[in-house]
Amino acid sequence: MVTKLVEGINWVGYVDWTVRDFHSYATKRGATYNAYLIRDEKIALVDSVKAPYVKNLIDNLARLTDLQKIDYVVCNHAEPDHSGALPILMPRLPNAKIVCDAKCRDILNGYYDTTKWQFQIVKSGDVLSLGKKSLTFLEVPMVHWPDSMVSYLAEEKILFSNDAFGQHLATSQRFADEVDQSVLFEEAKTYYANIVMPYSKQVLKTLEAASKLDIKIIAPSHGVIWRRELGKIIGEYQKWASFANAKKALIVYDSMWESTAKMAHAIYDGAATTGIDARLMRIRTLGNTEFVAEALDATAIICGSATLNQKIMPAMASALTYLQGLKPQNKMGFAFGSYGWGAKGGADEVQTFLTAMGMEILREPIKCAWVPTTEILETCFNAGKEIGNKIVNGK
Numbered sequence: 001m002v003t004k005l006v007e008g009i010n011w012v013g014y015v016d017w018t019v020r021d022f023h024s025y026a027t028k029r030g031a032t033y034n035a036y037l038i039r040d041e042k043i044a045l046v047d048s049v050k051a052p053y054v055k056n057l058i059d060n061l062a063r064l065t066d067l068q069k070i071d072y073v074v075c076n077h078a079e080p081d082h083s084g085a086l087p088i089l090m091p092r093l094p095n096a097k098i099v100c101d102a103k104c105r106d107i108l109n110g111y112y113d114t115t116k117w118q119f120q121i122v123k124s125g126d127v128l129s130l131g132k133k134s135l136t137f138l139e140v141p142m143v144h145w146p147d148s149m150v151s152y153l154a155e156e157k158i159l160f161s162n163d164a165f166g167q168h169l170a171t172s173q174r175f176a177d178e179v180d181q182s183v184l185f186e187e188a189k190t191y192y193a194n195i196v197m198p199y200s201k202q203v204l205k206t207l208e209a210a211s212k213l214d215i216k217i218i219a220p221s222h223g224v225i226w227r228r229e230l231g232k233i234i235g236e237y238q239k240w241a242s243f244a245n246a247k248k249a250l251i252v253y254d255s256m257w258e259s260t261a262k263m264a265h266a267i268y269d270g271a272a273t274t275g276i277d278a279r280l281m282r283i284r285t286l287g288n289t290e291f292v293a294e295a296l297d298a299t300a301i302i303c304g305s306a307t308l309n310q311k312i313m314p315a316m317a318s319a320l321t322y323l324q325g326l327k328p329q330n331k332m333g334f335a336f337g338s339y340g341w342g343a344k345g346g347a348d349e350v351q352t353f354l355t356a357m358g359m360e361i362l363r364e365p366i367k368c369a370w371v372p373t374t375e376i377l378e379t380c381f382n383a384g385k386e387i388g389n390k391i392v393n394g395k
């Protein structure tokens with residue numbers, strides 16, 4: 001499949017319907033690895049695909065051009081989902097130079113034997129003329145790796161945005177306006193939370209720089225291509241990158257014999273009485289990918305764990321370790337949980353995680369021995385209500 005974006009520019013990537021694990025990100029709707037071929041007086045391939053799909057990429061390229069005629073391979077980002085094809089691809093493109101920034105070249109050198117590859121190193125503001133069209137490069141470090149770059153084709157007003165504005169979504173449609181919008185924005189948000197969240201400051205800078213460009217099409221390296229109502233996805237990025245939270249509280253927990261679950265339900269009931277969007281989540285059922293997607297715009301994240309071998313429950317430890325790495329900002333919460341014969345354990349470790357994330361901690365952990373009493377459940381209910389009211393009143 002070689003979908004046309006505009007005359008002379010085609011999508012030549014690969015739709016991966018089967019992937020369900022993308023370095024621990026649960027891709028429940030698959031993924032795509034987007035590459036684009038620009039045919040002008042010179043021919044440039046923008047990005048490539050993951051290693052197993054190099055043959056699909058080569059077949060797509062061969063439908064459009066003689067491979068010997070490709071002059072440039074623009075590598076906006078060296079992560080292997082966009083560069084894995086290069087070791088097989090580059091010997092098939094004897095006349096092509098890799099166009100990338102210096103950090104990208106260093107990373108490619110680290111991953112692959114690049115001794116026979118020709119490089120043309122570019123930096124922000126550099127322009128690569130292809131004839132009638134030209135690519136201007138903008139380095140966007142840490143959106144997603146230090147080498148990340150976007151490429152702008154001014155004549156067609158296309159921004160090849162690499163990881164930014166992506167979604168993990170396998171579909172036979174190539175354009176955002178052709179797919180179910182609720183699924184699309186759910187996947188765009190899940191992608192932002194799981195991939196881009198820690199780099200939100202850099203995203204805001206990138207949005208500022210991009211606002212100076214006249215953009216008609218955003219062609220990311222994952223998912224569908226945005227060609228209509230760009231303001232909507234740009235607005236969502238602005239909101240997510242600013243941690244502009246919804247009036248929403250997550251009560252997320254893991255339990256052994258349902259004591260922590262009962263506490264979670266009581267906190268949830270208290271929060272829900274205030275009219276906020278309260279959500280109850282058992283982490284072992286939910287999984288980390290969905291948890292952090294929900295956490296992205298939550299004002300409060302209230303976390304509970306039973307005590308297992310004097311420690312936090314493993315699924316909760318995994319979820320909080322993952323969330324901590326994603327550097328959520330502007331959140332509040334507290335910990336809760338049950339224990340048996342030793343009062344140290346689950347809830348305390350949860351609170352340590354929340355504190356380390358820089359959250360506003362609203363109270364000491366709520367703990368109970370064995371089974372929560374009526375008084376403990378009342379404390380949980382009131383704590384949920386208090387946090388709900390705080391959210392209603394604008395924190």
Ligand code: FEO
Pocket residue numbers: 077079081082144145163221222
């Ligand atoms: Fe899609 Fe950071 O690679």
